[in-house]
Amino acid sequence: MVVEAKNLNLVFETADGPVQALKDVNLSISKGELVSFIGPSGCGKTTFLRCIAALERPTSGQLTVNGMTPDEARKKRAYGYVFQAAGLYPWRTIAGNIRLPLEIMEFSKTEQAERVERVLELVELKGFGGKFPWQLSGGMQQRASIARALAFDADILLMDEPFGALDEIVRDRLNEELLKLWARTGKTIGFVTHSIPEAVYLSTKIVVMSPRPGRITDIIDSPLPKERPLEIRDSREFIEISHRVREGLRAGHADD
Amino acid sequence: MSNALILLMGFGFWGAAWGLNIAVAGSAFGRTRTGRIFMPLLFGLTLLVLWEALVRALGVPPVILPAPSAIAAKFASSTDVLWADFVQTAVKGALSGFVIGCSAAFVTAILCDRVPFLRAGLLPIGNFVAALPIVGLAPILVMWFGFGWQSKAAVVVAMVFFPMLINVVAGLQASERMQRDLMATWGASYTQALWKLRLPAAMPFIFNGLKISASLALIGAIVAEYFGSPVVGMGFRISTAVGVLNIELVWAEIAVAALAGSALYGVIAIVERGVTFWHPSQRG
Numbered sequence: 001m002v003v004e005a006k007n008l009n010l011v012f013e014t015a016d017g018p019v020q021a022l023k024d025v026n027l028s029i030s031k032g033e034l035v036s037f038i039g040p041s042g043c044g045k046t047t048f049l050r051c052i053a054a055l056e057r058p059t060s061g062q063l064t065v066n067g068m069t070p071d072e073a074r075k076k077r078a079y080g081y082v083f084q085a086a087g088l089y090p091w092r093t094i095a096g097n098i099r100l101p102l103e104i105m106e107f108s109k110t111e112q113a114e115r116v117e118r119v120l121e122l123v124e125l126k127g128f129g130g131k132f133p134w135q136l137s138g139g140m141q142q143r144a145s146i147a148r149a150l151a152f153d154a155d156i157l158l159m160d161e162p163f164g165a166l167d168e169i170v171r172d173r174l175n176e177e178l179l180k181l182w183a184r185t186g187k188t189i190g191f192v193t194h195s196i197p198e199a200v201y202l203s204t205k206i207v208v209m210s211p212r213p214g215r216i217t218d219i220i221d222s223p224l225p226k227e228r229p230l231e232i233r234d235s236r237e238f239i240e241i242s243h244r245v246r247e248g249l250r251a252g253h254a255d256d
Numbered sequence: 257m258s259n260a261l262i263l264l265m266g267f268g269f270w271g272a273a274w275g276l277n278i279a280v281a282g283s284a285f286g287r288t289r290t291g292r293i294f295m296p297l298l299f300g301l302t303l304l305v306l307w308e309a310l311v312r313a314l315g316v317p318p319v320i321l322p323a324p325s326a327i328a329a330k331f332a333s334s335t336d337v338l339w340a341d342f343v344q345t346a347v348k349g350a351l352s353g354f355v356i357g358c359s360a361a362f363v364t365a366i367l368c369d370r371v372p373f374l375r376a377g378l379l380p381i382g383n384f385v386a387a388l389p390i391v392g393l394a395p396i397l398v399m400w401f402g403f404g405w406q407s408k409a410a411v412v413v414a415m416v417f418f419p420m421l422i423n424v425v426a427g428l429q430a431s432e433r434m435q436r437d438l439m440a441t442w443g444a445s446y447t448q449a450l451w452k453l454r455l456p457a458a459m460p461f462i463f464n465g466l467k468i469s470a471s472l473a474l475i476g477a478i479v480a481e482y483f484g485s486p487v488v489g490m491g492f493r494i495s496t497a498v499g500v501l502n503i504e505l506v507w508a509e510i511a512v513a514a515l516a517g518s519a520l521y522g523v524i525a526i527v528e529r530g531v532t533f534w535h536p537s538q539r540g
Binding site: 053054055074075076077079080081083084085087089090091100101103104105132134152 | 432434435437438439440441442443444448452453456457459532533534535539
């Protein structure tokens, strides 16, 4: 198991009183899975991802990443995290941004250069290394931020609505590219989204969540094959899974 | 030449320059780099011509306001005095105080950032001290550090320290939460995050502090000399020259101060352009 959560709870203390962001979350993610978290805002999908990344601390329950506590895993650089916005540093070039985690992890200069070249190619940004982030389009910036998360070759990739701010055409292409990348690298990926087609298209496992309190309402193991052309979205199986996800989302809302 | 004629020529020049500036501002030349420098230069020249014409035509006594030409003549004939005063006040007093004060503020800001206790305790006191009229402390500092440039530097340090401190502290908070989270996901240490993220992100604030401090530094160093100095220095010269009604020399010193202040500000602005080229305000 790469990620294992048992009876995980997280309560935020806010000015309006406590808010239960996660309630009794149980989930296992095995190696090489691509797991999507879907649900309306406030359902705790991002919070759960941030718990795995040790950016939030659960109030109770157990959470292990590679058999360690999330914080130990963070210090061992077990995962790369891709945020909703690219979050590139404007004073560094694209190559400089991708090199940043490598500098922090103290890779040698030659290895840094090699890895930057390799991941730039992987996300199809070869030749753009010398540009500054503000000279590129939003889609290219997001690809650069994925390259940055890939550069140090962590086994786990955590992605928080990485394509949420992009238009549908760019999003389709990046979804396809993500699947190829996943097939090529065999990484374990956690992917937060609020798009049903995106979740169904990408995942081996879909985790449906609902808010107040944030909890898991359904876990769907996808029967879709590993090879997924974009047209698979018109297949019967695809539509059936989408339907089940939608039902799950609706059920979560029914007891509001 | 009659007074009326001089006055007429002065206003004539004003009108002509006004018209020319409007024409340049509307033309393609006005949008070039040279054009953008030409317009304020012409405006400044107009002010000088008007000043000269008014002083001559109305017979203003030199003690009240000397003509620019008289000031320029005095400037040219006393360059050795002006230079000595410049070195004493601008270089030894203002510049050393500026460097010491800004560096001390920078180090203090990092300490405040590292130790939350200092931030909670020192910053409110800093805001209080920043509100004190530092110039009021000048006589005391002159008493402590003597008549030499050291006491002037001390006044400058006191003047620039808190504006700089507050800017650096604000700058260190300027990085976005997501960018700091990224540093955490890479397991970056405090020092790594400071060097690679928070200091670069703070640069626009730091340069803001440096620019404010640059103008304060010269004021502090000149005013501090009014409370005691050796027989050299811009503030010393201004106060003694006023005493003997050598008003042209006072204006010449003011001109030196304006040039020195603009030069320091200009150098900082040029370095800022190079360092914070990525900031939206500089990309233009």
